[in-house]
Amino acid sequence: MIPNSVTLVEVGPRDGLQNEKQPVSTAHKVELVHRLQSAGLREIEVTSYVSPKWVPQMADNAQVMAAIARPVGVRHSVLVPNMVGLQAMLAGGAATRPDEIVVFGAATQAFSQKNINCSIEESIDRFAPVVAAALEAGLKVRSAISCALGCPYQGEVSPDEVEHLVKLMKGIGVQHCGIADTIGTGTPRRAQAVMERALRHYPMHEVSGHFHDTYGQALANIYACMELGVHTFDTSVAGLGGCPYAKGATGNVATEDVVFMLHGMGVATGIDLDALVDAGGFISDVLGRAPVSRAGKALLTKKGKVFAGAAA
């Protein structure tokens, strides 16, 4: 039942960098995307068209989209929360056009209010015209179901609450269901239970897992979901990131760690681990710190890189 190959959706440039307080230049963001493309990532979440007052780091969304190369076979996506964002995205024409958009809702009312300033029901009302317009424009539409395994404000979240939002997203025409453990409190059996709810409404190839690694559970959760046959996961190079509206949340599971595990299991990813590790080293240098990725750090150390505080 374990899949022979897995697709990784690289979310570092968006989910990773959105949480950085220090400014990251547009040129560095573009170079990161290019390095990820060269490392073999075929799905990259590049930026988001959200309010720059809410997430200042993503304010250069159009400039990043206009500057990145578009190699054949690579799908680039952006987050869009409402029609203002969609119109801003479409205003750039072909030069800034992504292949896919992501609408992001939450399984709990509290997180929906904190993250996108509206209730779950209002978010669906806002997403519906965005989804319709994106489909009309020939874009694929993916969803992120935040707080599927725990909420920083509500606490426990039931699979029923998750399935409720999955059904609402499906009802407005969203084509792919991303189950997101925003605060990383999920554990393998619970991750499976929630995935099974998503799989009641979406086929296997349109379901994915997005696991933040705050409590060190992400690799185990990915493996548990692979046992169900799930073969698409979001990951973040160097373990960058977190969510500005989920205090203490760390980044997504590091792409390097997931690739190391999958290749060790003989599961194909199409990714060149060596080039990926260098991409993680590059963005970590830009940010002035070591990668969070354990595999990335170990492999960079093997190549001779010395990290501050490392034993001689």
Ligand code: HMG
């Ligand atoms: P709001 O203040 O309720 O929006 O924000 P509004 O419609 O009342 O408009 C207020 C002002 O914002 C207006 O400007 C709008 O034009 C402007 P003003 O008239 O005051 O000058 N505005 C916008 N500007 C740019 N782009 C837009 C946009 N919309 C309105 N799209 C809004 C609502 C959704 C915009 C806001 O709450 C927001 O931007 N939230 C972003 C939150 C965010 O990006 N969070 C992180 C991403 S989600 C995540 O990380 C989780 C995920 O990884 C999965 C997981 O791990 O769970 C995906």
Ligand code: MG
């Ligand atoms: Mg996230």
